[in-house]
Amino acid sequence: MAPETILLALAAGGVIGIILGLVGGGGSILAVPLLVYVVGVESTQAAIGTAAVAVAANALIGVGGHARGGTVKWRCALAFAGAGMVGAAMGAEIGKAFDGARLLLLFGLLMIGVGVMMFRPRKSAPDPDVRLTRDSAAILLPRLLPAGLGVGMAAGFFGIGGGFLIVPALMAATHMPLRYAVGTSLVVVAALGFTTAASYALSGYVDWPLTGLLIAGGAAGSMLGILAGRKLSAHKNLLDRLFALVVIGAGIYVVVRGV
Numbered sequence: 001m002a003p004e005t006i007l008l009a010l011a012a013g014g015v016i017g018i019i020l021g022l023v024g025g026g027g028s029i030l031a032v033p034l035l036v037y038v039v040g041v042e043s044t045q046a047a048i049g050t051a052a053v054a055v056a057a058n059a060l061i062g063v064g065g066h067a068r069g070g071t072v073k074w075r076c077a078l079a080f081a082g083a084g085m086v087g088a089a090m091g092a093e094i095g096k097a098f099d100g101a102r103l104l105l106l107f108g109l110l111m112i113g114v115g116v117m118m119f120r121p122r123k124s125a126p127d128p129d130v131r132l133t134r135d136s137a138a139i140l141l142p143r144l145l146p147a148g149l150g151v152g153m154a155a156g157f158f159g160i161g162g163g164f165l166i167v168p169a170l171m172a173a174t175h176m177p178l179r180y181a182v183g184t185s186l187v188v189v190a191a192l193g194f195t196t197a198a199s200y201a202l203s204g205y206v207d208w209p210l211t212g213l214l215i216a217g218g219a220a221g222s223m224l225g226i227l228a229g230r231k232l233s234a235h236k237n238l239l240d241r242l243f244a245l246v247v248i249g250a251g252i253y254v255v256v257r258g259v
Helices: 003-023 027-039 044-068 074-096 100-117 137-158 163-174 178-202 208-231 233-258
Strands: none
Touching (some): 003 208, 027 044, 027 233, 044 074, 044 178, 044 208, 074 178, 100 137, 137 163, 163 178
């Protein structure tokens, strides 16, 4: 592997890790374009499989920092992730059968749509004490399970962790505050990423040396993202909007290249 490729892969992993640690998602939606257009991975499916492993591992690293801060709702995460893993396995099988160029074009359109949706204001009042218990299960599970299945299918199809979808889905289903949704989403991102990665790895679509570099860069980036997120928590809305603009811009680039 060329030295410049190694440096680019480490840098791409760092970007993914910072975004995951900072906003609980979104690193994965930039991972595939970074691998294709910056690092130079030629196969879209290989980029998706490699990104899935790296994003899942980086999310797992990030979970530790959020767990120590007490911002992970474990039972909600496990319920959402359980349904999401089923969806991710289904989505990955469909994604592998798609033409690579068409898949990348659809990916770009998804990025634009998600970026636009991130500008929508959140209307629900936050409930920091929400818990998935025997008493609340009748209300929360019918919301968490369908949301997890749908997000999982998208994550598997596009090879993304889905954090940018998981965070608003968790908030809508449980009314948990943003900081809890960010921490909780990383558990789900890891579960969905590993499910998608397993499917692509069995089909030979994972570049393992490149994955190692992405994880190494992402580990450092994740810690920086978590620290920055704590310091910039008062400007969370501004950060979300800036990130949304980045996602939209990258999506437009992917679509233009695809067309």
